[in-house]
Amino acid sequence: MIRHVQSFAIFVNDLDRATAFYRDALELPINKQGSFGLELFHEPPHVGIHPAVHPDSKALVGRHTGITFHVPGLLHFSGTLHDRGVKFLTEPTKMSWGVMAMIADPEGNVFALWDDEVPPDET
Template sequence: MIRGVKFVSVPVRDQDRALEFWTETVGLRVLTDQPMGAQRWIELSFPGADTGLVLFTPEGHEDRIGSFMNTSLWCDDLDRTHAELAAKGVEFTRPPTKEPWGSYAIFADSEGNKFVLSARP
């Protein structure tokens, strides 16, 4: 039986820059950072969550770097998280926006990948 999502892979051009962004700026923790071919396998964890984030680009998928990620991240307080991340220099391409179905914002990581951020109801 499938029990959940283990990790989401984020395509990156510069693994060191992405690692610094996701750990120092966003606050994720390193679970694994080890050689894997010409790159490294870098697996990160979100505080209190089972799903992780992997900073790895499979060969032939470099064209995905800097694209819209079909991934939505959640936080407890969208306005507060937006303010905290923006103060750390995170680029938001859409500030917190309220819709009938909920509130969300969109931010870019160090590689230009765009993520939806929303508050969990």
Template sequence: MKIKLTSVIVDDQDKALKFYTEILGFVKKSDIPVGKYKWLTVVSPEGPDDIELALEPNDNPAAKTFQQALFEQGIPLTAFFVDDIQEEYERMRKLGVVFSKEPTKMEWGAFAIFEDTCGNLIQIQQV
């Protein structure tokens, strides 16, 4: 058994696609209309056949409540790994990304938390 797909809840799929590709550097893999939404996934350019990230619309009231509660509590919805957290932090800040937590060193490595413009806090970490 292995993980091939995971998802983030987003308040606007088009805005999410723009942020996740133009700012974070992911690559669009799937963009298939499904009613008023779409099956929309992105992948890392470093592993285009690895794990896909679905940009799921938060149209479900439970999803909206969950997303809002995590955001208000300062809890990241997911985490992405980077090779150099300081370099990635500086690159993203120059692009206007808002960080709620600057790079912080821990015993296991370092992490930072940013807003994805789609209703989520996302953590980046370096091990």
């Protein structure tokens, strides 16, 4: 019987650059690290950052991952991400259900950032 999602995999060509991005720019916690790459987050579901060594995994570098990270205070944190050089494909946008932005890692892997708290409009 399937219990839960254990992990998602993201493939990269430059593991050192990816480590700096996910650890330093995004401030994501590293649970494990080794020749396999990185395992982010201390509890499942984990996000695995893996070197693209096989032809099938090389084809998956630089794609939309379908992963959405929950970021409380996204409007504020996006300023920090800009300062750290994170590439925004879509700036944080207020919608009726929350705030969403799209970013890419240095390899072109795309993620959504989401905050379910819609801040009031400043007047």
